[in-house]
Each structure stands twice: as C-alpha cells, then as structure tokens.
Amino acid sequence: MYADYKFYTDSYGGKAVSAEDFLRLAAKASALIDKLTFGRAAEHADDERLKMCCCELCEGLSLTDGSGGMVRQSESVGSWSYTLSNSENASEGAFARAACRAWLPAEWLYRGVARE
DSSP states (O other), rough: OOOOHHHHTSSSOOOOOOHHHHHHHHHHHHHHHHHTTTTGGGTTTTTTTHHHHHHHHHHHHHHOOOOTTTTEEEETTTTEEEEEEEGGGGHHHHHHHHHHHHSSSSHHHOOOOOOO
C-alpha cells in the first residue's frame, strides 16, 4: 500500500474514510495505481504525490464501496429513498484515471514503449 491511515489523516487531511475501512480501500487503490502505471509507481513508493493519489482514490472508492460500483445520484428525505447511478463519469476506472493524471507524473502513466 502506498499510504497509511496516519498519512491520510495528517498529511492529506482526510476525514471521509474510517480507520477500519482504510486498509481495504488503500490496498484496492494501490492495486489500481499499479495497473494504471504498469508497475512503475512501485519504484517510487516514498513519493508524496503517489501517497496523495492513493488517498484520493480511497475517498473515491469509499463512495462506491458496497454498492456494486454505483454511486448515489439522488436522495429524498420524506419516505426516505435514493437512486443509484452507474454513469461512465462515476465508474471506478474513470475516477482512478483522473486521480492518477492529477497527481502522478506523465511518464509513469505512459502506455507506449520507452526508447533508451
């Protein structure tokens, strides 16, 4: 895992994910980062940008946790009800790509072949 709960609360300033959920979500977030960076992120495990990306992914994953990848689109109070949505923008993959693009260097996300 690229970030721990102490980093999440102290450095990232996170409050949305509980300590008991963080471990599971951070493992999933780290796996997504590895997938999107083709394993290049592992070489930079101490990089703060990587830890921040992991924390952002944890918060995003917590929104869809336990709902089959769907997010709450609307909610009512009287006779409580809610509607779930599974749009492309709300999907786990799209969110992960956006978070990684925001935090990580482009060369970590490069899909082509690097010539040396």
